[in-house]
Amino acid sequence: MALSILLVVCFLANISLGSVYIPLNDVFNSLMGNATEQETWQHIIRNYRLPKAITAILVGSGLGISGLLMQTLFRNPLAGPFVLGISSGASLGVALVILGSSVFGGVFALFLISKWSIVIAASLGSFLVLLAVLMVSLKVRDTMAILIIGLMFASITSAIVSVLSYFGSAQQLQQYIFWGFGSLGNLSWDELLIFFIIYSIGLMVSLASVKSLNTMLLGENYAKSLGLNIKRSRFAIIMATSLLAGTITAFAGPIAFIGLAIPHLTRQVFNSSNHKILLPAVFLFGGIVMLICDSIAQVPNSDYTLPINAITSLVGAPVVIWLLVRKRKMVF
Amino acid sequence: MAIGYASKKERVVVASNINIELCKGELVGLVGVNGVGKSTLLRTLTNVQNGLGGDIFINDKNIKHYAALDLAKVLSLVLTEQLMSKNLSVFEIVALGRQPYTNWVGNLSENDLTIINTAIIQTNISDLKHKRCFELSDGQLQKVMIARALAQDTDLIILDEPTTHLDIYHKVYTLKLLQKLAKETNKTILFSSHEIDLAIQLCDKLIVMTPNQVVSDMPCNLILNGTFKSLFPEDLIAFDEKTGSFRVKK
Numbered sequence: 173m174a175l176s177i178l179l180v181v182c183f184l185a186n187i188s189l190g191s192v193y194i195p196l197n198d199v200f201n202s203l204m205g206n207a208t209e210q211e212t213w214q215h216i217i218r219n220y221r222l223p224k225a226i227t228a229i230l231v232g233s234g235l236g237i238s239g240l241l242m243q244t245l246f247r248n249p250l251a252g253p254f255v256l257g258i259s260s261g262a263s264l265g266v267a268l269v270i271l272g273s274s275v276f277g278g279v280f281a282l283f284l285i286s287k288w289s290i291v292i293a294a295s296l297g298s299f300l301v302l303l304a305v306l307m308v309s310l311k312v313r314d315t316m317a318i319l320i321i322g323l324m325f326a327s328i329t330s331a332i333v334s335v336l337s338y339f340g341s342a343q344q345l346q347q348y349i350f351w352g353f354g355s356l357g358n359l360s361w362d363e364l365l366i367f368f369i370i371y372s373i374g375l376m377v378s379l380a381s382v383k384s385l386n387t388m389l390l391g392e393n394y395a396k397s398l399g400l401n402i403k404r405s406r407f408a409i410i411m412a413t414s415l416l417a418g419t420i421t422a423f424a425g426p427i428a429f430i431g432l433a434i435p436h437l438t439r440q441v442f443n444s445s446n447h448k449i450l451l452p453a454v455f456l457f458g459g460i461v462m463l464i465c466d467s468i469a470q471v472p473n474s475d476y477t478l479p480i481n482a483i484t485s486l487v488g489a490p491v492v493i494w495l496l497v498r499k500r501k502m503v504f
Numbered sequence: 505m506a507i508g509y510a511s512k513k514e515r516v517v518v519a520s521n522i523n524i525e526l527c528k529g530e531l532v533g534l535v536g537v538n539g540v541g542k543s544t545l546l547r548t549l550t551n552v553q554n555g556l557g558g559d560i561f562i563n564d565k566n567i568k569h570y571a572a573l574d575l576a577k578v579l580s581l582v583l584t585e586q587l588m589s590k591n592l593s594v595f596e597i598v599a600l601g602r603q604p605y606t607n608w609v610g611n612l613s614e615n616d617l618t619i620i621n622t623a624i625i626q627t628n629i630s631d632l633k634h635k636r637c638f639e640l641s642d643g644q645l646q647k648v649m650i651a652r653a654l655a656q657d658t659d660l661i662i663l664d665e666p667t668t669h670l671d672i673y674h675k676v677y678t679l680k681l682l683q684k685l686a687k688e689t690n691k692t693i694l695f696s697s698h699e700i701d702l703a704i705q706l707c708d709k710l711i712v713m714t715p716n717q718v719v720s721d722m723p724c725n726l727i728l729n730g731t732f733k734s735l736f737p738e739d740l741i742a743f744d745e746k747t748g749s750f751r752v753k754k
Contacts, residue, residue, distance in 0.1 A: 247588045383610040387603050389589040397550070397583075398603045398656070399576030445591045448609065 175456040179229070182463040186225045189472040192216060220357065223364050225463065227356045230371050231424050232434070232462025236454040237378050238413040239431030240438075244385050244447070245409050246319050253417035253431035256305045256318075256410065257325035258298045262421040263352070264329040265297025266290055270348045271333075271340035290351065291363070294422040301325050302414040309406055315392065318406075353479030354425035356466055367423050374415030378451065381408050385447040429485045433492045434458045440495045461488060507541060507548045507555050517556060518544045522718045524711060526694060528659070531679075531686040532720075533703035534696040536713030537736055542696045545713065546664055549694075550581060562660060576604040580656035582649045582663040590638040594648050597637065598623055601655030623654035626685060643674035650681065654689070663695035667702075675699055679706045700732070701749035723748075 188199045194217065198208040202217040238253035246255065254260070269289055304325060309318050337345060359367065384405035387395045396402055420427065438453045439445065462484075469483040507518050518541035526532055536542050547553045549560060551567050560567040562578050570578070580601070587597075601623070602616045612620070624630055627647045637645060646666055653661045666682070667675040679699070683706050686693045694711075697703055703710060704723040711720040712731050719731055726732065732743040732750075741750045 380608065383603065383606070383608060386610060387600060389587070389592060390597070390600055391583075391585050391588045393552070393583055393585055394581070394587075396552070396572075397576060397579075397581040398600070399571075399573035400603070401572060439591075443591075445589045446596060 179456050179459050182460050183225055186463045186467045187221045189467050190221055190470055191475050193473055223359050224357045227359050228462040228466045229459035231420050232430055232458035233455040234371055234416040234420050235431035236434035236458030238416040240435040240454050241409050241413050243435055244388055256322035257301045258414055258417045259421050259426040260326040260329040261297040261301030262294035263333055265293035266351055267333045267336050269293040271336040271344050291422050298418040298421055309410055351425050354427040354481040356424055356480055367419055370415055370419040374412045377408055377412035382447045389445055428481055429488050433488045436492055507544050519718055524720050526692045528692055529686055529690045530692050530708045531683045532694045532709045533707040534711045535700050535703055540713045550662055573604055578658050579660045580653040580658040582653050582666055584664050591636055593634055593636050594632045597648055598651045598655050601652040620655050623651040627651040642669045646678055660692045666695050667697055667699050704748045
């Protein structure tokens with residue numbers, strides 16, 4: 173409950189802060205649909221800051237939840253949303269578009285590099301890797317083998333990216349690196365709608381998996397003896413993760429750290445392993461942390477915008493370290 | 505029934521001509537030398553792996569014809585494997601035994617709570633209810649896992665070596681608890697064990713596995729017809745029929 177209020181507060185704070193100073197009551201006015209003192213303020217709030225804040229919540233909560241799913245599925249505290257190679261798949265797609273243009277011809281490239289082409293390339297890349305992992309997950313009996321296979325996919329794709337980088341020009345490399353920084357802004361309402369729809373499906377599947385996740389806490393054989401269909405539950409969990417992490421990477425770039433750290437943060441604070449508690453809590457924590465990180469990345473009242481990927485780690489890592497050291501006992 | 509492993513290339517028959525019948529309210533021990541196929545038998549009985557021939561019936565219904573969820577309502581397990589999350593509370597673990605009966609989010613009904621609490625009382629772990637698993641000793645954890653199986657409310661409970669890692673007192677405690685539960689709840693309880701002398705004293709029936717045959721009978725009959733004498737290689741230990749236990753050869 174307190175967390176939901178905190179989420180709303182962070183949401184409002186995030187909208188109020190930015191490179192242009194906008195008084196608080198004007199922020200409210202434009203959110204409520206009333207006129208503001210300056211026409212541009214309303215434009216900034218409605219078409220820039222509001223979609224960005226919503227994106228931050230979706231990204232933070234989605235990555236947190238997929239991290240939680242992976243950690244439970246793989247019984248591994250080091251697992252995160254990207255262990256199955258989803259972000260590597262997306263990176264490969266984007267790298268092919270940005271860097272591959274020198275390989276595939278220049279004229280073609282100018283036409284290709286638009287925002288949507290990057291989103292589509294990232295989605296396609298993560299989708300293909302996901303498809304491969306899902307097929308493997310239906311064949312392989314041992315869950316740990318899926319983890320290793322995911323890691324292998326990741327190294328194959330990153331190897332291809334390295335080769336592409338070697339041939340890429342300096343400008344292309346810079347563009348690719350900038351994509352890798354992650355970005356919450358620049359999403360139009362149309363894009364946000366598509367993002368939201370896919371995100372919601374992923375969230376729904378995660379919610380439906382709560383019971384099987386809890387059963388899995390006993391270990392796979394016990395779960396089976398309780399009548400759980402392991403392969404089907406595993407499929408659903410991987411599906412949910414891919415939908416969440418896949419769209420997030422497509423629209424916001426490979427955002428690190430949040431997916432790994434938020435579940436740990438939540439477990440430490442709530443001291444529980446029950447997914448009925450953890451899932452909503454991770455949702456709220458993810459949203460809050462992402463909003464805070466984004467507010468910091470904006471560097472209020474200045475023109476700089478720092479890479480969000482750097483901020484999440486810089487702010488988040490010390491918090492997790494502090495929590496683990498203070499408690500002395502890791503909850504998992 | 506025959507058990508073992510079948511692959512495309514070959515069939516490895518671990519044991520064959522197995523004919524066992526278990527009745528309600530019976531505590532049954534499964535004993536045999538290491539590697540004779542106790543685990544294979546249990547894995548086959550619990551439908552974790554397929555048998556090589558023959559059928560298994562629970563309540564007159566072939567185990568193959570049970571849906572996974574229905575099987576979970578007639579057969580529960582206590583395994584040797586480690587729990588994945590040691591952070592669960594004792595109550596939460598026992599409550600997970602109700603998973604086959606709960607709705608899609610796993611909410612517990614009044615009836616579920618009653619059954620969980622009964623299981624907790626029957627296994628004497630009321631005082632541990634709110635402890636977390638990493639705080640428990642091996643003996644306590646074993647009781648919790650038995651409570652979880654009880655909460656699953658099945659006619660048959662199968663335990664894989666429930667007495668390993670326990671001291672002699674807790675071995676007896678656990679087996680006595682199983683004996684009491686079988687009588688009180690009229691469930692069939694089958695466990696595998698290396699504690700042959702304890703099993704002889706406490707079980708209603710014993711299944712003795714040797715490489716050549718699988719016999720099941722009451723412990724006193726098995727002693728009389730000398731089944732235990734041939735259980736192990738005879739160079740180191742011998743079975744003493746008077747005390748019903750094994751002695752080291754001097």
